[in-house]
Amino acid sequence: MSPEIIIPLLAAAVQSGTPILYATLGEIFTEKSGVLNLGVEGAMIIGALTGFLVSRYTGSPALGFLAAGVAGSLATALHGIVCLWFLGNQVVSGLALTILGAGLANYIGTPFVGLSAPGFSPFAVPFLSSIPFLGPVFFQHDILVYVSYCIPVVMVLFLTRTRFGLSLRAAGEYPAAATATGLNVIAYRWLGIVGGGFFMGLGGAYLSLAYTHLWTTNLTAGRGWIAVALVIFAFWRPGRAVFGAYLFGGIMALQLRMQASGTQISSSILLMLPYALTVFVLVLSSWRKGTSEEPAALGVNVEPTE
């Protein structure tokens, strides 16, 4: 393929991969504290709507973006209440959050379908964007993409180099021992849930504020679930999540281009691609485990001590 085709495709891959990247990083953060949150899809869609509404009524997309993060945290806090306080099953609670989130977003968002809100526009980073090949692929996007480049680095530093990060991981690896050393495991799991939910909300807001600039029903279209799968594919490492998210961004961009080019292949079949790739990628990553950093106590509730 010639560079005239491949460079825009790769740039589009980065753009459509960004919401998935935010959500995947959020889920990694949550799972590192030992909590499995399958409600990513729900937190994302609530973030998407909140970002849209706040930006529409205040005129400030930046405020909308932040509000979406807060809304994501609030949504996942429900998961926290059910699982951390009431010891509910984490798998089922996450599903409930997905059902509730989709319901809420469509309930509130119905009057806004098809309307637009001020969003983010791309701008080229001086100097960096003029690098051949890499420049147009990575440095001619909107600010949210650039922010997403920094998060994995900050997250790795936080998880491996700070006391809070190490304690959070202890809560996910061996909560009983962590409790014995005097750590408040529940508090760190709250941090994991609410902090992760913040990034999921941001991922949703990327869809409504940068990807489309308007509100439609079912905006997330399973991206939250793809994020859950990518956490496994990434072996719980933020760095590998970047690679995975752009892979999915790539397949989504490719599929859109093929539809637009008027191919003979049915659009239903093309739309299957990301979901089929998810299964494929999961199979691939379960083929060769070994270097995985899956938290040992993932999905296991901590019982209250008397």
Add this chain to the structure above:
Amino acid sequence: MVGIRIVKRQAPLGFWGACLVLFSALLLSLLLSGVLLFLGGTPPIKGIITLFQGAFCSRWALEDSVLKAIPIFLCSLGVAVAFRLKIWNIGAEGQFALGAVGATWVALTFPDWPKFVLLPAMICMAMVAGGAWGFIPALLRQRLKTNEIIVTLMLNYIAILFLDYLVYGVWKDPTSFGFPMTPSFSDQAIVGKIGSSTINWGLAHCLVLGVLVWGFFKYTRIGFEVKAAGDSVRAAKYAGLPYDRLVILVMVMSGALAGWAGFLEASATVNRLQPSIMVGYGYTAIVVAWLARLNPLGIGVASILLAGLRVGVENLQLDLQVPAAFGGILEGLILLTVLAGGFFTYYRFERRKKR
């Protein structure tokens, strides 16, 4: 200082206590959804009354609720079989779609077969197709320890798109004025209605299958093994139970039951295949299974309740212009509150006395 502390119960909460908790959870979720109605500008009490009137308070409404409860019941029965083994089959929606596709293939290919051959053939094909859609994630889990939650969920999306592909493409009725649907089934391929009601004979299928699943867990050796292995995987493996084979078995059973539901929806409810049959029964089934604590009789009661809420929400939409998505809110809230309520099975709150 007066506070609250958590105390572990000596013995798990009894039946009536559990009923009370369940009732309180349902009440709480209704209360919360009432608040949301209020915030949306709908009078909440009138809204809730409209909801229940629309669901249960007329013959037509009650029949519609039972009609919708049929597919929900079968999907939920399937989901419950897998959940018993703690296998998280979230894929009822896709297995339902494939079941409808399988049954439709038989109905469109052999429309002239006599009814007593054609209907069983459609059921078999629906079970095979739905079961196969359950078999894939089970095999991946058994061989490669691939996470079945995500695989079943992804297979839902793929199955629904496959159904779309068929009805928008190769199976499309040339006389449908562009609507995505297959031609209507022949009379022999249609499950009829009971007497003069709008309820179809699928209800009888539900009763038989419900009793069979109940008997499977109560009286068969394999059913007992599934229950035992579900309680403790390690103990089951230690006792030499064929855990891997049980995983495959429950997933295939689960898929076959959801596939049967898909058959009924295509054959009895719409008499053809069309995308509008995919309304999320497979996800409602998970709420139902959890509400009923995986008990077949409970699933029967809970599926009528949840089906009723769906019918009630339609009424709410017609009378008070509440968006249809309100149904999702109700289901999500019910599932969350019931989950949280499960806490009181093993724990209770006690007031902490002054020190």
